[in-house]
Amino acid sequence: MSRRRTWLLAASLGNLLFLYAPVAVLIVFSFNASRLSATWQGFTLQWYRVLAEDEALLAAVQNSLLVGLASTVIATVLGVCAAVALERCPFRGQRVVEGVLLLPLVIPEVMLGVALMLFFVSIQLPLSLVTVTIGHAAFNVPIVVVIVRARLRKLDPALEEAARDLGASAWQAFRCVTLPLLMPAILGATLLAFTISLDDFIVTFFTAGPGATTLPLKVYSMVKSTVTPEINALSAILVLVSMALVGASLVLQRKPVRA
Numbered sequence: 001m002s003r004r005r006t007w008l009l010a011a012s013l014g015n016l017l018f019l020y021a022p023v024a025v026l027i028v029f030s031f032n033a034s035r036l037s038a039t040w041q042g043f044t045l046q047w048y049r050v051l052a053e054d055e056a057l058l059a060a061v062q063n064s065l066l067v068g069l070a071s072t073v074i075a076t077v078l079g080v081c082a083a084v085a086l087e088r089c090p091f092r093g094q095r096v097v098e099g100v101l102l103l104p105l106v107i108p109e110v111m112l113g114v115a116l117m118l119f120f121v122s123i124q125l126p127l128s129l130v131t132v133t134i135g136h137a138a139f140n141v142p143i144v145v146v147i148v149r150a151r152l153r154k155l156d157p158a159l160e161e162a163a164r165d166l167g168a169s170a171w172q173a174f175r176c177v178t179l180p181l182l183m184p185a186i187l188g189a190t191l192l193a194f195t196i197s198l199d200d201f202i203v204t205f206f207t208a209g210p211g212a213t214t215l216p217l218k219v220y221s222m223v224k225s226t227v228t229p230e231i232n233a234l235s236a237i238l239v240l241v242s243m244a245l246v247g248a249s250l251v252l253q254r255k256p257v258r259a
Helices: 002-029 046-052 055-088 094-101 109-122 129-154 157-165 170-199 202-207 215-223 229-253
Strands: none
Touching: 002 229, 046 229, 055 094, 055 129, 055 170, 055 215, 094 129, 109 129, 109 202, 129 170, 129 202, 157 170, 170 229, 202 215, 215 229
16 A cells, blocks of 8 residues: 555656646746746846836736636626526426536537637627627636536525525525525636636637737737747746636635535
């Protein structure tokens, strides 16, 4: 058993090293004084100052935050409503609805991006930040549904029934009993949806129009010319922010259910 645990620990550490060693190298070279990323010539914060003074980059950050916040709000509202309906109000054909609802998580993201682009073109909706927001909400709704529904299954329906027996209406029982117990999962799903929206490139690439450049699209346009320490600095910020948001989401989702 001890040998098996040693091998499992070694394999786990090897996987972590394989996944995060390139990220660590990227973060280290974001402080490189050399213009060439391949050679180390000393420590500097110059490239972070360059990022702060790049107006085009700041505009892309503003677009990403706007799209992320709007799509997260839409996905959270629709996802919570869908999760409660699927879990507490069973109906005929529910399995079909569940399958269709989770389809954006299964199909390749390229297919989803192309489908959304064709849909927007067919209804003559100009590609803009609005279409990007709708596209992000489309793949974030299933994520919210899965997380909130998993939390909802752990709740005792008797708690809400007790509130109804004490004179509360269905809305009052949900708002005062069920919703507070669901709040950790809702906040966790919100953070995760915002993180995915902030980092998404493929769906954004197909649904963005002129003037709708988000941060991932900006990074892609910068990388096509050459990889500079400025790109390393920007990527380091994105990685750290994403890891922090995902970590906060996991912490909230693991909060125990307490009546």
